[in-house]
Amino acid sequence: xxxxxxxxxxxxxxxxxxxxxxxxxxxxxxxxxxxxxxxxxxxxxxxxxxxxxxxxxxxxxxxxxxxxxxxxxxxxxxxxxxxxxxxxxxxxxxxxxxxxxxxxxxxxxxxxxxxxxxxxxxxxxxxxxxxxxxxxxxxxxxxxxxxxxxxxxxxxxxxxxxxxxxxxxxxxxxx
Amino acid sequence: xxxxxxxxxxxxxxxxxxxxxxxxxxxxxxxxxxxxxxxxxxxxxxxxxxxxxxxxxxxxxxxxxxxxxxxxxxxxxxxxxxxxxxxxxxxxxxxxxxxxxxxxxxxxxxxxxxxxxxxxxxxxxxxxxxxxxxxxxxxxxxxxxxxxxxxxxxxxxxxxxxxxxxxxxxxxxxx
DNA sequence: TATTGTTATACTCTATAACTATA
DNA sequence: TATAGTTATAGAGTATAACAATA
Numbered sequence: 001x002x003x004x005x006x007x008x009x010x011x012x013x014x015x016x017x018x019x020x021x022x023x024x025x026x027x028x029x030x031x032x033x034x035x036x037x038x039x040x041x042x043x044x045x046x047x048x049x050x051x052x053x054x055x056x057x058x059x060x061x062x063x064x065x066x067x068x069x070x071x072x073x074x075x076x077x078x079x080x081x082x083x084x085x086x087x088x089x090x091x092x093x094x095x096x097x098x099x100x101x102x103x104x105x106x107x108x109x110x111x112x113x114x115x116x117x118x119x120x121x122x123x124x125x126x127x128x129x130x131x132x133x134x135x136x137x138x139x140x141x142x143x144x145x146x147x148x149x150x151x152x153x154x155x156x157x158x159x160x161x162x163x164x165x166x167x168x169x170x171x172x173x174x175x
Numbered sequence: 176x177x178x179x180x181x182x183x184x185x186x187x188x189x190x191x192x193x194x195x196x197x198x199x200x201x202x203x204x205x206x207x208x209x210x211x212x213x214x215x216x217x218x219x220x221x222x223x224x225x226x227x228x229x230x231x232x233x234x235x236x237x238x239x240x241x242x243x244x245x246x247x248x249x250x251x252x253x254x255x256x257x258x259x260x261x262x263x264x265x266x267x268x269x270x271x272x273x274x275x276x277x278x279x280x281x282x283x284x285x286x287x288x289x290x291x292x293x294x295x296x297x298x299x300x301x302x303x304x305x306x307x308x309x310x311x312x313x314x315x316x317x318x319x320x321x322x323x324x325x326x327x328x329x330x331x332x333x334x335x336x337x338x339x340x341x342x343x344x345x346x347x348x349x350x
Numbered sequence: 351t352a353t354t355g356t357t358a359t360a361c362t363c364t365a366t367a368a369c370t371a372t373a
Numbered sequence: 374t375a376t377a378g379t380t381a382t383a384g385a386g387t388a389t390a391a392c393a394a395t396a
Contacts, residue, residue, distance in 0.1 A: 011294030022197015
């Protein structure tokens with residue numbers, strides 16, 4: 001079998017497909033978690049707290065790469081729903097340790113079911129071996145680009161100060 | 176070789192990886208086009224006009240699935256940069272035919288170069304055969320989910336009226 | 351004085367609705 | 374009256390900066 005080189009722009013098309021399908025998957029997941037009264041940032045934060053309980057808001061916001069002021073609103077939401085709890089650290093009363101409640105653990109379970117169902121539905125057109133191949137390829141891409149496991153890059157802070165151009169750099173729809 | 180079934184949640188992890196990597200790619204592309212003074216919606220609109228010139232704003236907004244009022248602002252931006260032109264239809268003076276200017280065609284070329292360079296950079300960890308496999312898998316996923324070729328789902332209108340729940344359904348970071 | 355968390359504020363993006371002109 | 378485009382307005386989402394409590 002002869003190897004034909006890819007046509008010019010092939011990589012661009014592949015990359016575009018990746019953002020297109022990725023956005024579709026994300027939108028589908030967002031629609032499902034919204035039925036639980038949450039949005040994707042909520043789900044990601046809840047997950048971060050569940051997997052590393054007892055940490056301060058500062059630590060969590062640093063891990064997820066979001067602003068402390070934004071974290072406050074998200075934690076407020078989750079606490080208002082009784083899914084997480086703030087506990088002041090007695091030795092340093094400035095720190096608020098974040099933990100999930102039993103209701104939060106249940107919610108995590110529901111989110112997991114939703115995520116599995118969503119993944120199965122979205123990947124339905126691929127056979128199981130093909131899904132494994134896709135998983136392998138995506139894992140290598142994620143590793144190469146330094147994407148922290150379980151942390152969605154949508155959390156990353158945007159707007160660089162160091163850029164020579166210094167354009168607003170809006171991301172909008174393509175995120 | 177024995178076939179092992181994937182562990183539970185494997186599909187969910189694959190789907191998450193897809194959104195994660197897709198968001199990374201989209202952000203990288205957004206950063207590059209911002210150096211041209213555009214954002215991804217600008218680029219997508221310019222592309223739509225270039226590939227189907229002479230159509231009305233109504234037609235374009237329907238194709239891309241965005242609101243007419245939003246299209247006005249985007250067209251204003253592109254027209255202000257001299258990349259597209261509005262021409263009133265003499266037979267029905269309500270219609271504005273959209274066409275790209277020579278500068279717009281040049282910009283399309285620049286965007287194409289950027290997209291190719293970005294794609295090549297993002298896919299660098301994969302061999303050419305692997306990129307072809309990835310392209311094939313993604314194409315089948317896109318086809319199955321009815322994603323129009325070249326139209327990013329970020330354009331789709333959000334907020335459904337028909338839903339039984341009727342939640343805001345914010346997409347935010349995960350898009 | 352420095353740091354954690356919070357609140358206040360502004361800015362961008364997007365969506366809804368009112369408006370103008372053409373038909 | 375209906376439609377294409379536009380403008381005005383309001384609503385989220387997000388970022389910056391000021392603030393109070395604690396160290």
